Amino acid sequence: MVRLKFSIELLYDIADPTCDLIFNIHAARTRYQTVVAEQLALNQPVQPLLYDDAHDGTRHMRLQAHQGQLKLRYDATVDIKHHVESPQRLAEMPISALPQQALPYIYPSRYCQSDRLRKLAAREFGLMMPGYERVRAVQQWVHQRVDFVSGSSNDSTSALDTLIAGTGVCRDFAHLMIGLCRALNLPARFVSGIDYGADPAMGPTDFHAYVEVMLSGRWYLFDPSEVSPPMGLVRIGTGRDAADAAFATVFGAVRTYAPLIVIEAIEDPQQGWTLPHLCADGLSSAHHITPG
Amino acid sequence: MVRLKFSIELLYDIADPTCDLIFNIHAARTRYQTVVAEQLALNQPVQPLLYDDAHDGTRHMRLQAHQGQLKLRYDATVDIKHHVESPQRLAEMPISALPQQALPYIYPSRYCQSDRLRKLAAREFGLMMPGYERVRAVQQWVHQRVDFVSGSSNDSTSALDTLIAGTGVCRDFAHLMIGLCRALNLPARFVSGIDYGADPAMGPTDFHAYVEVMLSGRWYLFDPSEVSPPMGLVRIGTGRDAADAAFATVFGAVRTYAPLIVIEAIEDPQQGWTLPHLCADGLSSAHHITPG
Amino acid sequence: MVRLKFSIELLYDIADPTCDLIFNIHAARTRYQTVVAEQLALNQPVQPLLYDDAHDGTRHMRLQAHQGQLKLRYDATVDIKHHVESPQRLAEMPISALPQQALPYIYPSRYCQSDRLRKLAAREFGLMMPGYERVRAVQQWVHQRVDFVSGSSNDSTSALDTLIAGTGVCRDFAHLMIGLCRALNLPARFVSGIDYGADPAMGPTDFHAYVEVMLSGRWYLFDPSEVSPPMGLVRIGTGRDAADAAFATVFGAVRTYAPLIVIEAIEDPQQGWTLPHLCADGLSSAHHITPG
Amino acid sequence: MVRLKFSIELLYDIADPTCDLIFNIHAARTRYQTVVAEQLALNQPVQPLLYDDAHDGTRHMRLQAHQGQLKLRYDATVDIKHHVESPQRLAEMPISALPQQALPYIYPSRYCQSDRLRKLAAREFGLMMPGYERVRAVQQWVHQRVDFVSGSSNDSTSALDTLIAGTGVCRDFAHLMIGLCRALNLPARFVSGIDYGADPAMGPTDFHAYVEVMLSGRWYLFDPSEVSPPMGLVRIGTGRDAADAAFATVFGAVRTYAPLIVIEAIEDPQQGWTLPHLCADGLSSAHHITPG
Structure with missing residues (x-):
C-alpha cells in the first residue's frame, strides 16, 4: 500500500x-x-x-x-492499494464482451482521433499477439517517438499533431496512446492526477495525465510519458480525453496562474506503507465493472 | 400527437x-x-x-x-407527443445551474471543436440576448452558410472543416451548430434519427442527424439542415457527436450497402394523430432531467 | 533512347x-x-x-x-534520352552550394509541409549516409507506407494527410516524398507527366505525378508510387507541388470529364529506340543548371 | 519621396x-x-x-x-518614391491578361490555402464591384476579424488557422488576406520589410509582413494589420508566403535571439523628403511588369 x-x-x-x-x-x-x-x-x-x-x-x-x-x-x-495482476493473465476483449460502460471509450474524441489512426495502428501493432504486452508496446512506441518538451503544445494540440510533431507534454503522450489503442478496438481513457516520484529535473510538481486501457474487464494504468512510476499516481479525474478531465475549465475572462502542488509519500513498514516503485505487473486503481 | x-x-x-x-x-x-x-x-x-x-x-x-x-x-x-414550450419561456442556463448529466455536452468532442470556435461564436452571437432566439440564430447562421451537397464530406469531416468548406450533409450541419453552441457555453448534443417529410428531391429517405440544446432544463430540438420539420423526427441515438451515435459502427473488414428506409406518418384525427408540420414553438422529445 | x-x-x-x-x-x-x-x-x-x-x-x-x-x-x-548517372557518383549538396534556381524547392509548399516533417525525417533518415541511396530510401519508405487507392484523396489532401491516412494516389505519394526530402534540406519538386508501362490493372492511362530531387547539380527522377518505370515518363509540368503543375486549373464554373489519354512506345532497334525499362541508375530529364 | x-x-x-x-x-x-x-x-x-x-x-x-x-x-x-495611382483607375485583371510572372501568385501556397477559401471569398466579396475598393474590402475584413496578439501564432500557423482563431501577428494577417485574394483569382504575394511609423505601444521595431495585389499590371501595397502607413514600409523580401520570404531560414541546430532593429525617417523639405503618412491612393514599390 x-x-x-x-x-x-x-x-x-x-x-x-x-x-x-x-x-x-x-x-x-x-x-x-x-x-x-x-x-x-x-x-x-x-x-x-x-x-x-x-x-x-x-x-x-x-x-x-x-x-x-x-x-x-x-x-x-x-x-x-492497487489491484495487481500478472501481465500474462490480462487479455484484450472483443467489443461484444465489453461492459457497456466501456463503450464510450472506444470511439474517437476531441484530442484522440482514433478513426484516422487505424491504418497506422494496424501496421505497427496489428500482427502482435493481443494482450497486455501489446498495450505495453503501444505505450513504448509513443514514449520512443515523442520527446517531452515543456511548452511544445497547447490546448488545441491533438494526437495527430503530436504524432507529426514528435514532441509534447504528458497530456499529448496520453492522447496519442489513447488514439492508437482505440484504433485497435481497445477501450482507452484519460486519467488526470498528481504524480509522486518524478525526476525533479523535470520541474516543479504539476498535474499529470496518463492512460487506462481495459483488459480482462478492468482498467489498467499506463504512463506513456514515463515521468513517474504508475504506483505513485494519485487518481483525480477520468474522461475520454483532456476535454473532460481538465483540472479546471473556466467559463469566462480569467487570468490564471500556475498551480502550486506539493506531494509526499509516507513510508512506514509497520503500517504497510511503502514508497512507490516501478513494477512489471498490471496495476489498476479503477472500479471493477461487472461485464454486461 | x-x-x-x-x-x-x-x-x-x-x-x-x-x-x-x-x-x-x-x-x-x-x-x-x-x-x-x-x-x-x-x-x-x-x-x-x-x-x-x-x-x-x-x-x-x-x-x-x-x-x-x-x-x-x-x-x-x-x-x-413532444413537450412544447413557448420560445420566450426558454432560458439559457449558467454552468452552475446545469444538471450534472448535461455537463459532458459542454466540452469539445471529436467533430465539434468548440474550443476553437469561441472567438467566432462570441463575435457572431455574443451580443445577442440569451435564450431560444439566440439558439435559433445559431441554427439559421449554420443553415445559411452551409450548402447541402451529398457526398461533399466524409467520416473525418469536422465542424471546422465544414465552417471552411461551406458544404456538407446533415451530420456536418449538426456538428457545426453543436460546436458553436458549446462555444457559447450551451450544452448541445447530437441526435440521430429518421425524418418524415423531407423533400423527395433530396433523394431516398435516409438516416438524419440533428441537434438538441439544453434550455430551461430540457433538451430542445433544432435541425440546422432544415431538411424536414422537427416534428417529423423519430429519435434514435444520442451522443456528443456522430462518433457516439452512428447508426452502425463496424469493427472489422466489411462491405457496406446503402440503408433502405421507408417511413410514413399515419393521420387519424379521431385518434389525435396529425401529420408533422413546422411549428414556431420549442419542441423536446428527450427526458426531462432533474437539475442537480 | x-x-x-x-x-x-x-x-x-x-x-x-x-x-x-x-x-x-x-x-x-x-x-x-x-x-x-x-x-x-x-x-x-x-x-x-x-x-x-x-x-x-x-x-x-x-x-x-x-x-x-x-x-x-x-x-x-x-x-x-535521359542523362544517366551511376548512383555512387550522386551527392547531396549543402544549401550553400545549390544553384539559386533550386532554392524555391527547399521551402515548404501548399501540399508539402516539410516544416512539420523535420523530426520524422531526421528520425527515419537522419543517420543514413547522404546520397542517392538515401533518397531511394525515402522513396521506398513512402512506397511501403502508402497504399495506392483510387479516389482515396481529393484536391486538398496534403503530405501530412497522406502520412496519417496511409493511402493516396500518385500525387499524394509525390507530395509526401517531396515533403520528406525538403525536411532533409534536399531540393525536391513535383513533375506531372504521362507514363508508359503502367500495369493495365491500375485502370486506363492517366496523368501521372512524380518527383525530382537535386543531386550533384541535376534533378533526378523518382517515382514513389512505382506505377511505371521512370524511363517511360513523358515530362510535362514542373512545380513546387500539384498547385503549380496541375494539368488544368479552371477559373470558373465548369463541368469536367475524365481525360482520355493514349500512349505508345515505339521500338525500333535500327533507330536506337528501345522500350522503357526499369534501371538502377539515376535518370534525369531536366536541364542541367549551372551552380551559382 | x-x-x-x-x-x-x-x-x-x-x-x-x-x-x-x-x-x-x-x-x-x-x-x-x-x-x-x-x-x-x-x-x-x-x-x-x-x-x-x-x-x-x-x-x-x-x-x-x-x-x-x-x-x-x-x-x-x-x-x-512610390508609384501612386488613383483607386478608380485600378482594375482587376482576367487570368488571361496577367503577366506570366504573376501566375505563381494565383496558386495556393503553404500558408495561404486559397483552394479552401473559394466559397468564403465568393460569399463575402463575390458580389462586389471588382477593383481596388474590393481589395480594400478584403484588407479591412481581415483587419476587423483578426486581433493582433503577440505570440498567438507560430511557424506553422496558416491562413485557415488564423481565420478560425481570429488572432495573429502581421504575417498571419498577410497570409489570410493573400489566401482570400487568390480565392478571388487575384494574384497576391507576401512582402517582408521593416516599417516606420508603428505605434510604439506595439513593442520594439521588428520585421513586418504585408501584401501586394496585382491590379492593372502592377503590384499594389496593402497592410491588413494596419500597423503602420504603407508609405513607411521598406521593401525587403518577396514571395508566395512567409516560407519564401522569411528574414532568416536556418538549416541546422541554432539558438536564435530577437532581432534588434532601428529605423528613422529623415525629413528635409528642401530635398523633398517627407515623413510617411497615410494615403488613400494605391501605392506600388515593385517593378512594373510588361504584360504577356
Whole structure:
C-alpha cells in the first residue's frame, strides 16, 4: 500500500462580475484509492457543488466565483492499494464482451482521433499477439517517438499533431496512446492526477495525465510519458480525453496562474506503507465493472 | 400527437470469420416518444445484446456477426407527443445551474471543436440576448452558410472543416451548430434519427442527424439542415457527436450497402394523430432531467 | 533512347459566358526530351497563349473559353534520352552550394509541409549516409507506407494527410516524398507527366505525378508510387507541388470529364529506340543548371 | 519621396560545426526603391553569396557559418518614391491578361490555402464591384476579424488557422488576406520589410509582413494589420508566403535571439523628403511588369 499526502493551490483573477468554473481536483474515490483525509479551502464565500461519479469515482466540483481573486487550496491524504495482476493473465476483449460502460471509450474524441489512426495502428501493432504486452508496446512506441518538451503544445494540440510533431507534454503522450489503442478496438481513457516520484529535473510538481486501457474487464494504468512510476499516481479525474478531465475549465475572462502542488509519500513498514516503485505487473486503481 | 411507422433494412458482407458491430437503430424510448410496436429480424442466428441508456433513452445494440451476408430489418411504430414550450419561456442556463448529466455536452468532442470556435461564436452571437432566439440564430447562421451537397464530406469531416468548406450533409450541419453552441457555453448534443417529410428531391429517405440544446432544463430540438420539420423526427441515438451515435459502427473488414428506409406518418384525427408540420414553438422529445 | 507517342483529350462544359483555364499538357522541352512532332486542336475559336519556361522547360498554356463545350486534343511524339548517372557518383549538396534556381524547392509548399516533417525525417533518415541511396530510401519508405487507392484523396489532401491516412494516389505519394526530402534540406519538386508501362490493372492511362530531387547539380527522377518505370515518363509540368503543375486549373464554373489519354512506345532497334525499362541508375530529364 | 535609414542586428549561436543560413535582410532594389547606402558586417570570416532577383528586386543572401556566435549587422539608407495611382483607375485583371510572372501568385501556397477559401471569398466579396475598393474590402475584413496578439501564432500557423482563431501577428494577417485574394483569382504575394511609423505601444521595431495585389499590371501595397502607413514600409523580401520570404531560414541546430532593429525617417523639405503618412491612393514599390 502507498500513502500519499498532497496539496494543490490554485489562483485566479476573475474579470467578470461572476464566472463559472469546473474543477477536477478532488482525489477520486475508488475501491483501490481511499481518501483518508481531505480539506478544501476557498477565499470566496461561494458554495461549491460537488458531484461524485459512481462509475469512475471522479468528483467534479462546480462553483460560481465573483470578480476579484479566487484562491483554492485542497489538501488530501490518500491510501492506494492497487489491484495487481500478472501481465500474462490480462487479455484484450472483443467489443461484444465489453461492459457497456466501456463503450464510450472506444470511439474517437476531441484530442484522440482514433478513426484516422487505424491504418497506422494496424501496421505497427496489428500482427502482435493481443494482450497486455501489446498495450505495453503501444505505450513504448509513443514514449520512443515523442520527446517531452515543456511548452511544445497547447490546448488545441491533438494526437495527430503530436504524432507529426514528435514532441509534447504528458497530456499529448496520453492522447496519442489513447488514439492508437482505440484504433485497435481497445477501450482507452484519460486519467488526470498528481504524480509522486518524478525526476525533479523535470520541474516543479504539476498535474499529470496518463492512460487506462481495459483488459480482462478492468482498467489498467499506463504512463506513456514515463515521468513517474504508475504506483505513485494519485487518481483525480477520468474522461475520454483532456476535454473532460481538465483540472479546471473556466467559463469566462480569467487570468490564471500556475498551480502550486506539493506531494509526499509516507513510508512506514509497520503500517504497510511503502514508497512507490516501478513494477512489471498490471496495476489498476479503477472500479471493477461487472461485464454486461 | 404524431404516429410514425418506419422500417430500416441494412445489409453487410462480412469478410472476417467474425465481426463485431454496434447499432443505433432502435427507436429511443423517452417520456415523449413511445414505441407502440417493433420487430427486429436478422438473417444470422446471432444473439444481439441490447442496452437501454436510462439517461437519454438510446438503445444500443451489439452483436458479433459471422462471415458472409448480414441482413437486418427493423420495423417500428412510434407515437411522439413532444413537450412544447413557448420560445420566450426558454432560458439559457449558467454552468452552475446545469444538471450534472448535461455537463459532458459542454466540452469539445471529436467533430465539434468548440474550443476553437469561441472567438467566432462570441463575435457572431455574443451580443445577442440569451435564450431560444439566440439558439435559433445559431441554427439559421449554420443553415445559411452551409450548402447541402451529398457526398461533399466524409467520416473525418469536422465542424471546422465544414465552417471552411461551406458544404456538407446533415451530420456536418449538426456538428457545426453543436460546436458553436458549446462555444457559447450551451450544452448541445447530437441526435440521430429518421425524418418524415423531407423533400423527395433530396433523394431516398435516409438516416438524419440533428441537434438538441439544453434550455430551461430540457433538451430542445433544432435541425440546422432544415431538411424536414422537427416534428417529423423519430429519435434514435444520442451522443456528443456522430462518433457516439452512428447508426452502425463496424469493427472489422466489411462491405457496406446503402440503408433502405421507408417511413410514413399515419393521420387519424379521431385518434389525435396529425401529420408533422413546422411549428414556431420549442419542441423536446428527450427526458426531462432533474437539475442537480 | 525512348520514343513515345501520345494523345490527350480533354472535355469541359463551360457554364459562364467566358472562363479562363491554364493547362500544362504540352510535352516539356528540355535538353533530354525533344518534341519531334505535336499538334493541338481546339473546338472553340480561341487563341491560346503559350509560355515556355526557360528554367524548367514547362510550357504553360492559357486560354479564355466561351460558354458551352470546350474540347482539346493534344498529340505529340517525343524522344527522351535521359542523362544517366551511376548512383555512387550522386551527392547531396549543402544549401550553400545549390544553384539559386533550386532554392524555391527547399521551402515548404501548399501540399508539402516539410516544416512539420523535420523530426520524422531526421528520425527515419537522419543517420543514413547522404546520397542517392538515401533518397531511394525515402522513396521506398513512402512506397511501403502508402497504399495506392483510387479516389482515396481529393484536391486538398496534403503530405501530412497522406502520412496519417496511409493511402493516396500518385500525387499524394509525390507530395509526401517531396515533403520528406525538403525536411532533409534536399531540393525536391513535383513533375506531372504521362507514363508508359503502367500495369493495365491500375485502370486506363492517366496523368501521372512524380518527383525530382537535386543531386550533384541535376534533378533526378523518382517515382514513389512505382506505377511505371521512370524511363517511360513523358515530362510535362514542373512545380513546387500539384498547385503549380496541375494539368488544368479552371477559373470558373465548369463541368469536367475524365481525360482520355493514349500512349505508345515505339521500338525500333535500327533507330536506337528501345522500350522503357526499369534501371538502377539515376535518370534525369531536366536541364542541367549551372551552380551559382 | 521618403528617405528611411535603418539597421538590423541579428545574433545566433551555432551548435553544429557549420550551418547554412539564408537571409532576406537587404533592402530590395526596385525602380521605386533606391538603396542610397548600405553596409553589411559579419563577425565571422565567411563569404556570403548574394543573389539579386531580377523580377522582384529581392536580394537573397546565403552563407555557411561556423560553430559559435554569428553576428550580422546591416545598415542601409533607402529612398522610396512610390508609384501612386488613383483607386478608380485600378482594375482587376482576367487570368488571361496577367503577366506570366504573376501566375505563381494565383496558386495556393503553404500558408495561404486559397483552394479552401473559394466559397468564403465568393460569399463575402463575390458580389462586389471588382477593383481596388474590393481589395480594400478584403484588407479591412481581415483587419476587423483578426486581433493582433503577440505570440498567438507560430511557424506553422496558416491562413485557415488564423481565420478560425481570429488572432495573429502581421504575417498571419498577410497570409489570410493573400489566401482570400487568390480565392478571388487575384494574384497576391507576401512582402517582408521593416516599417516606420508603428505605434510604439506595439513593442520594439521588428520585421513586418504585408501584401501586394496585382491590379492593372502592377503590384499594389496593402497592410491588413494596419500597423503602420504603407508609405513607411521598406521593401525587403518577396514571395508566395512567409516560407519564401522569411528574414532568416536556418538549416541546422541554432539558438536564435530577437532581432534588434532601428529605423528613422529623415525629413528635409528642401530635398523633398517627407515623413510617411497615410494615403488613400494605391501605392506600388515593385517593378512594373510588361504584360504577356
